[in-house]
Amino acid sequence: MNELEKETKSTDYTFATFKGTRLVNGHTIETKPAGSLEFIFQHRFGAVNGGLYEMFGLDEAYVRLGLDYGITDKLAVSIGRNSVDKTMDGFLKYRLLRQSTGEKSFPFSMTVLGGMAYKLSPKENSDVSPEFESVDRLAFTGQLLIARKFTSALSLQLVPTIVHKNAVDQSFEKNDQFALGVGGRLKVTKSIALTTEYYHNFSMMDNSPYYNSIGFGIDIETGGHVFQLIMTNGFGLTERAFITETTENFFDGDIHFGFNVTRTFQLKHQK
Amino acid sequence: MSKTIRASTTLFIFLVVWLTSLTVGISQQRYFAEKSSVTFFSDGVIEDISATNAKVTSIYDITTGEIAYLISIKDFQFVNKLMQVHFNEKYMESEKYPKSSFQGKVSGFDATKAGSQSVKATGKITIHGVTKDVEIPGTAELKGSLVFVKAKFPVKLLDYNIKVPQIVWQNIAQTVEVTVDFTYRPL
Numbered sequence: 001m002n003e004l005e006k007e008t009k010s011t012d013y014t015f016a017t018f019k020g021t022r023l024v025n026g027h028t029i030e031t032k033p034a035g036s037l038e039f040i041f042q043h044r045f046g047a048v049n050g051g052l053y054e055m056f057g058l059d060e061a062y063v064r065l066g067l068d069y070g071i072t073d074k075l076a077v078s079i080g081r082n083s084v085d086k087t088m089d090g091f092l093k094y095r096l097l098r099q100s101t102g103e104k105s106f107p108f109s110m111t112v113l114g115g116m117a118y119k120l121s122p123k124e125n126s127d128v129s130p131e132f133e134s135v136d137r138l139a140f141t142g143q144l145l146i147a148r149k150f151t152s153a154l155s156l157q158l159v160p161t162i163v164h165k166n167a168v169d170q171s172f173e174k175n176d177q178f179a180l181g182v183g184g185r186l187k188v189t190k191s192i193a194l195t196t197e198y199y200h201n202f203s204m205m206d207n208s209p210y211y212n213s214i215g216f217g218i219d220i221e222t223g224g225h226v227f228q229l230i231m232t233n234g235f236g237l238t239e240r241a242f243i244t245e246t247t248e249n250f251f252d253g254d255i256h257f258g259f260n261v262t263r264t265f266q267l268k269h270q271k
Numbered sequence: 272m273s274k275t276i277r278a279s280t281t282l283f284i285f286l287v288v289w290l291t292s293l294t295v296g297i298s299q300q301r302y303f304a305e306k307s308s309v310t311f312f313s314d315g316v317i318e319d320i321s322a323t324n325a326k327v328t329s330i331y332d333i334t335t336g337e338i339a340y341l342i343s344i345k346d347f348q349f350v351n352k353l354m355q356v357h358f359n360e361k362y363m364e365s366e367k368y369p370k371s372s373f374q375g376k377v378s379g380f381d382a383t384k385a386g387s388q389s390v391k392a393t394g395k396i397t398i399h400g401v402t403k404d405v406e407i408p409g410t411a412e413l414k415g416s417l418v419f420v421k422a423k424f425p426v427k428l429l430d431y432n433i434k435v436p437q438i439v440w441q442n443i444a445q446t447v448e449v450t451v452d453f454t455y456r457p458l
Contacts, residue, residue, distance in 0.1 A: 004328045004329070004330060004339060004340070004341040004372075010343070012345065012369070015345075015356060015359060015360070016356050016359070016360045033352035033353075034352075035352075036352055036353065152360075152364075152366045152367070190360070190361045191361065221357075223357075224353060264353045266350065266351045266352065266353070
C-alpha cells in the first residue's frame, strides 16, 4: 500500500469553492464546466419597509433572466436581461488560476471577468437629452475575483472591480468607478450555506445619492438546482446597477427580499 | 569435536534458509496495473448514474496472491459534471476521505493454467473512511506476460456511512454496483 501511495503523486485542485456562479448579487470565481448550460433566474422584491400597503415589498418585482454556458472548463460566457433599466448584459469569465494542493500547490483561485451592459430604457435617446446617443447607454465591468477555500465549509472572496459608464451626470458621479467586493460563504450542512457580500465603491462622490451594496443569503442546493434566498439593499442585478447605483440604505430598513434560482443542464457529453 | 558439529549445523541451517529465501525471491512474481478502470453504476428510479475512474493504481503478486489497489475519489469521471461535484462534495466527502483502497489476497488462481479462472479476493476495502472485510468473486487470466483481473460487486452505501439526502433519495440507488477491470504487466 505504501508503494501505491508513492505512485500516486498528483496535484489536487480545489473544487466547489462556492455553490453557484453568483454569491449574492455579484459573481463568484466559479464558472460552468465545459458543455454545461445554466439557466439563472434572479428576482428581487421591493423594500420590506414599504409596509403593508406594498405588501412588504412583494407588490414590486425586478427580474434578471440569464444563461451561462461553459465553453471550456475555464472559459464561460453569459447573456442576460434585467428589468431594471431594461438592461441587456453579457460577459466573459475566465479562470486564470486554481487553488491546489499536492505536487503543485497554490493558495487561491483567480477568475477574471469582463462584461458590458446596455440600457434599453428610456426608449428614445431624445427622451434623455438632445445630445444623448445610443453609445451612452453602455457600461462596462472588469473584475478580478480572488477566492480561497479555507476549509470545506469556509470560503472567502475579494473582488477588485472597475465599472465604466459611458455617460454619467458628472455633478454627482464619475465615469470610472473603482470598488472592492468582499464576500464569503459558510456551509452549515452539506446542502445549505450562508453567504454574505459587500461592495465598497471608492469613487463615490460626497454628494452621491447612492449607497454601497450589501447582501446576505442562504444557499440551498438540491440536485441540479441551487436556490439562493437573499436580503439586499438594491434591486439591480448588473454590476453597474448594484455596485454604482444602489439607491437604498440597508440599515434604514430598505431591505429587498429576493432569490436566485439556477438549473444546470449538461449539453455536451464529454468522454 | 561436538562444538565443530554444532557450528557446521548452524552454518548449514543458515545456508538452507538463505537459499530458500533466495529461490522464493526469484519465483515471486509481482505485477503492476498498466491499465485500470473502476466503474460504479447506480440504478436510479429517475436516471441511471455511472462514473469511471481510469487512474487507479494496483499491485498484484501472483505467487502469494496479495493484491492491493488505491483509488483517488476525485478521478471518477461523470458525464454530468455537476453530479461529479456533488459526488465529491456531498456524498464521498473527498476532501476528508480522498482515497479508497482494497488490500487482500486472491485465492484460486493457478498461473500454470490457461484461460479465464474464477477466483476470490478476500481482504479489507476502505470507502469513505470506513474499512470493511469483504469477499469479492472475480476472474483472473494469464495471457502471455499480462494478467487480466475482473470483478463485479455491490456496495451498500449505508455500510460505508454514505448518506444521500432524502430529496435525491429516489435518484440514487442505495446499493451501487462496482466493476473492476485491471490489466497487469510484470513489475
